[in-house]
Amino acid sequence: MTQLTTPPAPRPAPRPHAVAPEIALKAVGARVEDVLDAVALYDGEPYLVGSLAAGLGDHRSDIDVHVVSGDRPAALDGPVLAFTPAGTCVDVRYLDRCTIDRVVGGRRPGQGARPAGRGDAWLLSRWLNAVPLRAGAPPLLLDDGQRAQAVGLITTSLLADLTALAAFAALAERAGADRAWYLCRRAGTVAWELAAVLSGQYHLGERWLPARSAAPEVAALARDAGAARRAADLDGVLRRLGVDPAAAAGRVGLRASPEAERWMLAGEPFLLVAGRRLVPALPSVPATVAAALDGDAAAVFAGLVNGALRWTVDVGGLAPRLEPAP
Numbered sequence: 001m002t003q004l005t006t007p008p009a010p011r012p013a014p015r016p017h018a019v020a021p022e023i024a025l026k027a028v029g030a031r032v033e034d035v036l037d038a039v040a041l042y043d044g045e046p047y048l049v050g051s052l053a054a055g056l057g058d059h060r061s062d063i064d065v066h067v068v069s070g071d072r073p074a075a076l077d078g079p080v081l082a083f084t085p086a087g088t089c090v091d092v093r094y095l096d097r098c099t100i101d102r103v104v105g106g107r108r109p110g111q112g113a114r115p116a117g118r119g120d121a122w123l124l125s126r127w128l129n130a131v132p133l134r135a136g137a138p139p140l141l142l143d144d145g146q147r148a149q150a151v152g153l154i155t156t157s158l159l160a161d162l163t164a165l166a167a168f169a170a171l172a173e174r175a176g177a178d179r180a181w182y183l184c185r186r187a188g189t190v191a192w193e194l195a196a197v198l199s200g201q202y203h204l205g206e207r208w209l210p211a212r213s214a215a216p217e218v219a220a221l222a223r224d225a226g227a228a229r230r231a232a233d234l235d236g237v238l239r240r241l242g243v244d245p246a247a248a249a250g251r252v253g254l255r256a257s258p259e260a261e262r263w264m265l266a267g268e269p270f271l272l273v274a275g276r277r278l279v280p281a282l283p284s285v286p287a288t289v290a291a292a293l294d295g296d297a298a299a300v301f302a303g304l305v306n307g308a309l310r311w312t313v314d315v316g317g318l319a320p321r322l323e324p325a326p
Helices: 021-028 032-038 097-105 120-127 144-175 180-198 216-226 231-240 245-251 289-293 297-306
Strands: 002-005 045-049 063-069 079-083 089-096 252-256 261-265 268-273 277-280 309-314
Touching (some): 021 045, 120 144, 144 231, 144 245, 144 309, 231 245, 245 252, 245 289, 252 289, 277 297
Antiparallel strands (some): 252 309, 268 277
């Protein structure tokens, strides 16, 4: 789990262009009435979210709907699948307003935060583009303060992922790992995602990244990020996002897994990871990836892969920005 310290201050979040739900649903040949019938299992205010609400969907898209109740607990925990009369899948999630406020409230410095993806950042990216399915319904994020907080949390999550992946790519190369190039590729994709968010395209997801890259500076960064095969290839990409590549490895802290149980076998130290795997224990754990680069990089990288080590990211003082290509 990623831990973030001192996240950047939330920035103003422009409201998305209002998309009439009937227009958004045309891409899949559905009517608003059909969707309302499909999600009417429990009471609540339905909102179109996902790629269709963001104006990115096509005929293969599902119809993603979040149904928000008042302050009482949601009727169901987890997604529910329904279908329109024409057979289009409606992916429904029932939420209560308290859950939304909790997620938007985020985690304070020093507390854990999930990486970007299908966690809180993923939810927030959907809520930023939410479209009410009923006329007169309030916005899902109630005010500009909630919107700014949501954008700040998404940005921080991506920034932490990018910093960690760039540091791990350098560590993998130093360790001689076979697939070090893959970490560079993942870092490039996250950099592209962050650039799109900084340009005001908040819908997270790799499928729609090309469609979210209309801004010239995003397209230029995407080309360079997609071509990265070595850690050094990421340096220019990081700088254009306001991250000092020389400092990235020092921002990723390391520690022994607190859940691992120490064992001694034939006089050698091991760790029991996840209650079922014995892996070699490191004699000492470097404080950061930067320190690991100057030591036994192969052992540290193996410790990260096998679960013997945990990592945190310090994004204090970072203010990501999207600069034009040089």
